[in-house]
Amino acid sequence: MDIQTIKERIAIVQSKRDYLLSLLEQPNIGTLRIDVNQALEELDDLLDEFRRTVPEAGNN
Template identity: 65%
Template sequence: MDAQTIRDKVEAIKGKRDALIRLLEQPDLGTLRIDVNQALEEMDDLLEEFDRTFPAG
């Protein structure tokens, strides 16, 4: 897998982050809110680590 393919896949994942944000806005989420919040935190950490490891340029 080349670097551009990996970057494209990471961009697709970034796009799906918005779905988790919208899910958090649902008032009837209940205890699932904890899991969605955790997923967002982990996704943000992984995206940050990716950007540090493979800086754009």
């Protein structure tokens, strides 16, 4: 897999972060809030690791 394909896929995953944030705004998600918070934390960690691994990716 080439770096451009990876960058495109990372961009898609990154766009899903907004959906997770919108879920947190829902008052009726109950204990699912814990899972959504965990998913956001892990997603942020993965995106940070990608930016450290491919520094020029942070400029896109």
